[in-house]
Amino acid sequence: CQDFHDSCAAWAKHGECEQNPAYMKVQCAMACNSCDWFTSRCLSRESMQGIAADVASRALRNAAGVAPGVRVLAEDPFVLAFDNFLNSKEIAAFKHYFAAASLTRSQEGNQVTGRRTSTQMWCNSDECLGDRLIDGVHQRIINLTAVPKSHAEHFQLVQYDVGQFYQVHHDQNSAPDTLAGVRLSTFFLYVQTPEMGGATVFPDLGIKVEPVAGLALWWPNVHDDLGTDFRTRHEAQTVQQGVKWVANLWLHQYDFRGPYSNGCDMAKKISASTDAKSEL
Ligand SMILES: O=C(O)CCC(=O)C(=O)O
Numbered sequence: 147c148q149d150f151h152d153s154c155a156a157w158a159k160h161g162e163c164e165q166n167p168a169y170m171k172v173q174c175a176m177a178c179n180s181c182d183w184f185t186s187r188c189l190s191r192e193s194m195q196g197i198a199a200d201v202a203s204r205a206l207r208n209a210a211g212v213a214p215g216v217r218v219l220a221e222d223p224f225v226l227a228f229d230n231f232l233n234s235k236e237i238a239a240f241k242h243y244f245a246a247a248s249l250t251r252s253q254e255g256n257q258v259t260g261r262r263t264s265t266q267m268w269c270n271s272d273e274c275l276g277d278r279l280i281d282g283v284h285q286r287i288i289n290l291t292a293v294p295k296s297h298a299e300h301f302q303l304v305q306y307d308v309g310q311f312y313q314v315h316h317d318q319n320s321a322p323d324t325l326a327g328v329r330l331s332t333f334f335l336y337v338q339t340p341e342m343g344g345a346t347v348f349p350d351l352g353i354k355v356e357p358v359a360g361l362a363l364w365w366p367n368v369h370d371d372l373g374t375d376f377r378t379r380h381e382a383q384t385v386q387q388g389v390k391w392v393a394n395l396w397l398h399q400y401d402f403r404g405p406y407s408n409g410c411d412m413a414k415k416i417s418a419s420t421d422a423k424s425e426l
């Protein structure tokens with residue numbers, strides 16, 4: 147438990163713990179005497195259960211049983227493809243949300259950039275979270291990766307219209323000393339096949355995947371020591387005709403859903419080191 151800001155004591159004196167509790171009780175837990183609250187709310191027991199990064203070998207071992215259509219696109223690092231991972235009912239379930247929801251411009255990290263021009267939504271509404279079909283898909287991903295649901299972000303549903311793309315990037319954008327830790331790996335689903343364009347390309351691995359509804363990809367974002375594995379940089383090429391729908395599921399080192407639903411700041415560093423403090 148700690149204060150994340152030099153002014154915490156002064157703010158607390160001025161009554162900020164009561165006036166602005168959502169911020170203060172987390173950022174200034176010491177000064178606000180809210181250490182227990184902070185610990186139980188943002189650092190659940192589950193959040194302490196880190197998942198080792200050797201998810202690649204585990205995924206491959208589990209793949210044969212869960213998704214017999216597995217193909218190994220690369221071995222070092224492992225990039226796996228699962229043909230027909232989604233059945234037609236599951237595809238329809240995802241499509242329902244694309245069709246019904248209003249999508250907003252995708253961001254890179256938490257910024258709109260010219261490098262990513264798609265629109266998107268998160269599957270975090272009660273309806274989407276309670277969707278039996280989508281939950282069934284997540285359950286298979288859990289069986290495959292051995293990463294529990296708590297450690298997954300919500301499905302991110304992304305739409306690319308003609309001319310839209312995501313330039314070469316890496317998915318690991320979450321510091322190891324944040325609440326949920328690094329994004330260990332990416333589970334990626336194609337929900338609608340565009341008529342032309344929209345391939346996913348891994349330039350360092352010589353892999354090009356043409357989008358086909360139902361196909362899934364899995365790749366690691368970190369090495370076993372949790373350092374970023376830059377070899378899995380990738381790109382969503384421009385859609386030339388039709389609409390491309392995809393879904394991302396990012397799997398974390400620590401509990402994501404608990405602290406997220408408690409309103410904790412997922413980007414905040416939790417280590418007590420002066421380095422981490424100075425960045426806040
Ligand atoms: O749409 C694709 O093919 C890749 C998308 C992607 O890399 C992402 O959303 O992070």
Ligand SMILES: [Fe+2]
Pocket residue numbers: 315316317380
């Ligand atoms: Fe990506």
